[in-house]
Amino acid sequence: xxxxxxxxxxxxxxxxxxxxxxxxxxxxxxxxxxxxxxxxxxxxxxxxxxxxxxxxxxxxxxxxxxxxxxxxxxxxxxxxxxxxxxxxxxxxxxxxxxxxxxxxxxxxxxxxxxxxxxxxxxxxxxxxxxxxxxxxxxxxxxxxxxxxxxxxxxxxxxxxxxxxxxxxxxxxxxxxxxxxxxxxxxxxxxxxxxxxxxxxxxxxxxxxxxxxxxxxxxxxxxxxxxxxxxxxxxxxxxxxxxxxxxxxxxxxxxxxxxxxxxxxxxxxxxxxxxxxxxxxxxxxxxxxxxxxxxxxxxxxxxxxxxxxxxxxxxxxx
Amino acid sequence: xxxxxxxxxxxxxxxxxxxxxxxxxxxxxxxxxxxxxxxxxxxxxxxxxxxxxxxxxxxxxxxxxxxxxxxxxxxxxxxxxxxxxxxxxxxxxxxxxxxxxxxxxxxxxxxxxxxxxxxxxxxxxxxxxxxxxxxxxxxxxxxxxxxxxxxxxxxxxxxxxxxxxxxxxxxxxxxxxxxxxxxxxxxxxxxxxxxxxxxxxxxxxxxxxxxxxxxxxxxxxxxxxxxxxxxxxxxxxxxxxxxxxxxxxxxxxxxxxxxxxxxxxxxxxxxxxxxxxxxxxxxxxxxxxxxxxxxxxxxxxxxxxxxxxxxxxxxxx
Numbered sequence: 023x024x025x026x027x028x029x030x031x032x033x034x035x036x037x038x039x040x041x042x043x044x045x046x047x048x049x050x051x052x053x054x055x056x057x058x059x060x061x062x063x064x065x066x067x068x069x070x071x072x073x074x075x076x077x078x079x080x081x082x083x084x085x086x087x088x089x090x091x092x093x094x095x096x097x098x099x100x101x102x103x104x105x106x107x108x109x110x111x112x113x114x115x116x117x118x119x120x121x122x123x124x125x126x127x128x129x130x131x132x133x134x135x136x137x138x139x140x141x142x143x144x145x146x147x148x149x150x151x152x153x154x155x156x157x158x159x160x161x162x163x164x165x166x167x168x169x170x171x172x173x174x175x176x177x178x179x180x181x182x183x184x185x186x187x188x189x190x191x192x193x194x195x196x197x198x199x200x201x202x203x204x205x206x207x208x209x210x211x212x213x214x215x216x217x218x219x220x221x222x223x224x225x226x227x228x229x230x231x232x233x234x235x236x237x238x239x240x241x242x243x244x245x246x247x248x249x250x251x252x253x254x255x256x257x258x259x260x261x262x263x264x265x266x267x268x269x270x271x272x273x274x275x276x277x278x279x280x281x282x283x284x285x286x287x288x289x290x291x292x293x294x295x296x297x298x299x300x301x302x303x304x305x306x307x308x309x310x311x312x313x314x315x316x317x318x319x320x321x322x323x324x325x326x327x328x329x330x331x332x333x334x335x336x337x338x339x
Numbered sequence: 340x341x342x343x344x345x346x347x348x349x350x351x352x353x354x355x356x357x358x359x360x361x362x363x364x365x366x367x368x369x370x371x372x373x374x375x376x377x378x379x380x381x382x383x384x385x386x387x388x389x390x391x392x393x394x395x396x397x398x399x400x401x402x403x404x405x406x407x408x409x410x411x412x413x414x415x416x417x418x419x420x421x422x423x424x425x426x427x428x429x430x431x432x433x434x435x436x437x438x439x440x441x442x443x444x445x446x447x448x449x450x451x452x453x454x455x456x457x458x459x460x461x462x463x464x465x466x467x468x469x470x471x472x473x474x475x476x477x478x479x480x481x482x483x484x485x486x487x488x489x490x491x492x493x494x495x496x497x498x499x500x501x502x503x504x505x506x507x508x509x510x511x512x513x514x515x516x517x518x519x520x521x522x523x524x525x526x527x528x529x530x531x532x533x534x535x536x537x538x539x540x541x542x543x544x545x546x547x548x549x550x551x552x553x554x555x556x557x558x559x560x561x562x563x564x565x566x567x568x569x570x571x572x573x574x575x576x577x578x579x580x581x582x583x584x585x586x587x588x589x590x591x592x593x594x595x596x597x598x599x600x601x602x603x604x605x606x607x608x609x610x611x612x613x614x615x616x617x618x619x620x621x622x623x624x625x626x627x628x629x630x631x632x633x634x635x636x637x638x639x640x641x642x643x644x645x646x647x648x649x650x651x652x653x654x655x656x
Binding site: 108111115119123127130147156157158159160161162163164165167168169171172174175176178179182183294295 | 425428432436440444447464473474475476477478479480481482484485486488489491492493495496499500611612
């Protein structure tokens with residue numbers, strides 16, 4: 023199979039590419055390197071089955087040309103900064119919705135009938151049901167969540183119109199090797215500048231799940247291989263949750279910092295649009311036989327160790 | 340209050356305008372007259388409280404200028420041809436989603452904090468739960484439904500970000516005076532050309548609710564006056580459903596045509612993206628004290644009588 027991966031040089035995309043190359047597929051990465059990193063994929067550069075195209079999903083003609091003859095599209099590219107949409111109302115519209123519309127339209131014009139899409143727990147917003155099942159309606163409290171939900175709506179319709187197989191994954195935060203953004207990243211950057219003090223955006227109480235990247239990739243391919251609907255929507259999460267303060271404690275401990283003073287700058291949400299409790303039901307996914315193998319604390323520790331060894335990432339942003 | 344009504348010269352919009360003018364509000368209609376009709380609103384032309392602006396919601400600068408100093412926005416403008424989105428993938432994106440995004444952005448920039456929006460039962464697609472409650476997730480089978488659902492996502496987020504009051508109405512088909520499109524319209528147009536024969540797009544079995552326009556307008560203002568959440572999402576429908584064949588029977592009977600031969604050209608859906616069973620739960624709305632006063636058959640008969648007296652509409656399209 024020839025697989026097309028938008029955002030294939032990014033954190034999650036590059037792990038998907040590793041899996042696909044390992045499985046023996048031909049893989050085309052399409053990435054604008056806005057947050058993607060050459061170092062995440064350069065071990066494939068000598069592989070004849072690997073092609074890298076540096077361009078933007080919003081460039082429709084380039085996208086369509088690159089996608090030609092593909093059998094399956096992983097649309098993983100996106101703007102992952104949930105906070106930014108509050109001050110910039112255009113960025114999620116373009117990067118997270120219009121980009122998806124371009125992908126769908128290119129697929130339709132090229133008669134490609136398989137898509138996998140990285141959606142988000144943010145589509146549920148401040149859900150009042152926990153763990154939140156896939157049947158919960160969209161209540162997005164951020165334009166990030168709204169634009170991802172919009173992409174899901176469009177995927178649903180294109181899949182219905184043209185009899186595609188669609189796989190929609192609603193992710194909690196992913197952690198682990200090649201992690202490039204999120205609160206662990208922010209904490210480590212701040213502690214690098216001042217190891218005695220840590221400022222947090224919230225009061226430390228927001229409680230969320232995280233998923234270790236290799237467990238996440240296994241979940242993706244479990245779903246693709248085992249689910250049988252035309253349109254398959256799955257939460258990808260963890261039975262555990264952890265508070266932001268607890269994440270900070272684990273980061274400090276893994277860094278060997280014993281006496282960090284915390285300052286809590288906000289309330290029970292870290293920013294406008296943040297959700298104070300994110301816990302997805304993973305019952306549907308577990309029915310396919312999948313279980314997470316790494317607990318959240320161990321996932322956080324692996325992330326910290328990775329970033330310690332990859333200080334170029336902390337320095338770059 | 341100064342109320343801004345996009346699509347205020349259209350079928351539903353003009354009835355809302357009548358109600359608002361009757362209540363004593365200042366009303367600004369903003370309409371591109373794509374499907375709006377001057378005849379629906381000209382009885383207000385001498386009213387000092389009435390302003391008409393002919394322009395397009397997609398023209399952001401004109402929209403923002405016209406909306407200035409409004410207290411409440413009814414965003415009723417939209418592209419209502421559900422079928423058309425299958426062959427033209429741009430029209431719903433622009434007319435039903437980007438237009439809404441323009442309205443929201445103009446409201447935000449002008450600090451207007453109240454919005455009512457005409458959504459649709461099509462957001463539920465081929466729901467497997469009937470009557471379908473508001474908590475059912477989006478499963479749109481048409482780009483019309485997807486673009487309306489996208490608008491809802493964006494309204495939800497803007498309302499959350501900026502503490503707005505939002506009223507989202509998911510409509511079944513509306514019928515009654517000033518009806519300008521839909522199957523009754525199509526049947527009458529066909530019967531006008533050949534009163535002995537009626538071709539139907541489906542096998543006649545699709546089963547749907549309809550709502551008489553004056554009951555619908557009463558529902559809208561019942562919700563706005565009585566509901567108490569910041570974001571209020573309501574189905575607007577009817578406890579009755581009727582098949583497409585039954586609608587044809589009533590149309591023919593009301594026209595005095597006794598021996599029309601039916602030809603069923605399709606299957607259990609009239610077109611790609613159509614839904615064979617649309618029946619919304621109206622329990623939430625009934626809890627506010629609202630009930631429909633006109634049954635579906637009577638609503639169809641009134642629609643036929645109106646179109647008989649308004650043959651310019653049948654001739655125009």
